[in-house]
Amino acid sequence: MPPPMQAPQNKIALPGVKHVIAVASGKGGVGKSTVAANLAVALHMYGQRVGLMDADIYGPSVPIMFGLGLVDQTRTPFPVEQYGLKLMSMGFLVDPNQAVIWRGPKVAQAVGSFLAQINWGELDFLIIDLPPGTGDAQLTLSQQAPLTGAIIVTTPQEVAIIDARKGVRMFEEVRVPILGIVENMSYFLDEAGKKTALFGTGGGARLAAEAGVPFLGELPIDPRVGACGDAGEPIVRKYPDSPVGLAFIQLAQRLVNDMLAKPQVSALPEVDL
Amino acid sequence: MSSPNDIRPSSLRRDGDGLRIEWADGPSTFVTWRVLRSNCPCASCIEDRSKPPNPFRVLTAQEAAAGPPTPVAMKSVGHYAYQITWNDGHSTGIYTVHALRTLSTIT
16 A cells, blocks of 8 residues: 555654664564664663663653653753663653653644754764554655664564564655664574574565565574663663673664665655746 | 556656656556546545536636646655645646556556
8 A cells, every 4th residue: 555645744854863773573572662672772882972862752661771760850951861872762751651642743743843853963864763564654764754674673573573674664655775684582592502492484585585685694592681671771771791792782883884885865856837 | 467566657747638657567647637527536625526517616716827737846755645735736746656557558
């Protein structure tokens, strides 16, 4: 089904931001926010100036992953800074015990406001943590934001791949370059170094091959990933030498190198009426 | 062979009663405003086109005053489409680059 069923608002320019990267997936629960948070921190560890925008309006997770919570809006300048990153999330504005019960256009408006009304300043990367699916937040960003590209996160099993494929299709439809597929929870690595693939193998690589986009790598399962997220310090910062930490640092290095090598997508020409 | 998503306009301009598009892969195409307006891809126009024609439909005052369809604005949307605001006030149609190529003819 073609996507353009909603009139876009004005385009948003982010002149100080070099690369705007959306981290997306078709399916919820694949670790998209974990990947976005750790990738953002890893990019910062790699010397980049990084912002992280939580576009999951209904289920924001950036505040807890960075040891933050509700802030006093009258006294706190946005974006909030933590671990050297600039952060924005609905979770800074709404009590975590309160549900955000909004229809789509309001979500689109909030996402647009996060982009346009927050002073992101000078950044090498603005990572956008998208909600699951192919709905209002994704469409708003595709139409209004100067997206450099999207990273699709999936887990290996087919039930995740079928939804990730929809995410790939959506970004193809709106002509946002797909920078690659990241496979999360690929295997459990025990203390003896033995890998156990709990959710099957090769799903992410198959999807990448099928879509003709790069496969950016596998991220192992490590119970500390969740524990670090809950404790407010992403694992790549807390345990940078762990297999997961190293995988995130490699992902960040690859993204930086890819951005240097990749030509920017130029805007469509304006119409001479 | 290029995929539909590789097709890209290099310039777009008004040409008489329509739109002239020069494409990056070579062709020059033309489509009248009337064809574009009657193929508006917005949800309400698609629904209207699926219904039998109503011979007793009364034009709104704005439609009657507008005359032949003419764009008053045409802006790019993301990397994939253009949004046209028409002289009858309608503006919810977003024409993908692929749709513009399909609706226009090589001249």
